[in-house]
Amino acid sequence: MTNARYRHTASVLPNGKVLVTGGLGIGGYLNSAELYDQSTGTWTTTGNMSDARWGHTASVLSNGKVLVTGGYNGNISFLNNAELYDPSTSTWTTTGNMNNARSWHTASVLSNGKVFVTGGSSGNITLNSTELYDPSTGTWTTTGSMTNARSAHTASVLSNGKVLVTGGVGDGYSNSAELYDPSTSSWITTGSMANARKDHRASVLLNGKVLVTAGMCILSNAELYDPSTGIWTTTGNMNDARALHTASVLSNGKVLVTGGDCGVTRFPVPGSDNYGVGNAILKSAELY
Numbered sequence: 001m002t003n004a005r006y007r008h009t010a011s012v013l014p015n016g017k018v019l020v021t022g023g024l025g026i027g028g029y030l031n032s033a034e035l036y037d038q039s040t041g042t043w044t045t046t047g048n049m050s051d052a053r054w055g056h057t058a059s060v061l062s063n064g065k066v067l068v069t070g071g072y073n074g075n076i077s078f079l080n081n082a083e084l085y086d087p088s089t090s091t092w093t094t095t096g097n098m099n100n101a102r103s104w105h106t107a108s109v110l111s112n113g114k115v116f117v118t119g120g121s122s123g124n125i126t127l128n129s130t131e132l133y134d135p136s137t138g139t140w141t142t143t144g145s146m147t148n149a150r151s152a153h154t155a156s157v158l159s160n161g162k163v164l165v166t167g168g169v170g171d172g173y174s175n176s177a178e179l180y181d182p183s184t185s186s187w188i189t190t191g192s193m194a195n196a197r198k199d200h201r202a203s204v205l206l207n208g209k210v211l212v213t214a215g216m217c218i219l220s221n222a223e224l225y226d227p228s229t230g231i232w233t234t235t236g237n238m239n240d241a242r243a244l245h246t247a248s249v250l251s252n253g254k255v256l257v258t259g260g261d262c263g264v265t266r267f268p269v270p271g272s273d274n275y276g277v278g279n280a281i282l283k284s285a286e287l288y
Helices: none
Strands: 011-013 019-023 033-037 042-048 056-062 066-069 083-084 091-095 106-109 115-118 130-134 141-142 154-157 162-166 177-181 188-191 201-204 210-215 220-226 229-236 246-249 253-262 283-286
Touching: 011 056, 019 066, 056 246, 066 188, 091 283, 106 154, 115 162, 201 246, 210 283, 220 253
Parallel strands: none
Antiparallel strands: 011 019, 019 033, 033 042, 056 066, 066 083, 083 091, 106 115, 115 130, 130 141, 154 162, 162 177, 177 188, 201 210, 210 220, 220 229, 246 253, 253 283
């Protein structure tokens, strides 16, 4: 990449290029963005975001634009603003603000094209609130609140259209899971994971099950959620304990897990805006 960065986002665009945004670099919090061209293996810079941010989200909309939401800008400010990247012009435009400032939240594109944002941290408060972004109007509306406030959790859109939220941190580390039904804007609890975890990853497999991996820097285990039963079962352990890694479902159905950062004091840390760099940043990768 042009800039060293971590806790950034990476989004695959309809043209096959990968858009990387924000994060924390050597010089501080970043508003820069860059594009990776898979056909040439090269990086080029593109338009800068209006705000520097990390702990934000980036979602590819059905119209090809990328919606970036929230995050933390390093000035003791949690952000409620959002902006849109247009790949055809390489420019950013602001769009409607969220109702709540938040970082370490999730953002999921639903089957109706709306973006569903859940939880996160705002200062020393962990949120259970959720909201929906309508790309056709650029506006946000609140929707049903989660049963549990949580940050550094995961949200996965299931094949039945419901959204599975797992783990995170709120009133302690959580092993709980709950389901959001977009047709009713309501939540129900579902089976709990075997382990409490945060900064983990969740991947929807080709068979519809959800694979949850690692978290908290001490976990190498993984478990599977079956939407048809609401039950979790353990599966094979990874070779390395990791958190803040990536987990990508490949076209052959396997899951590629890469990297992870266990050497940084990570948000959410209530009442704190500090971070410290250690030496436990992983470069290993493995396949499930």
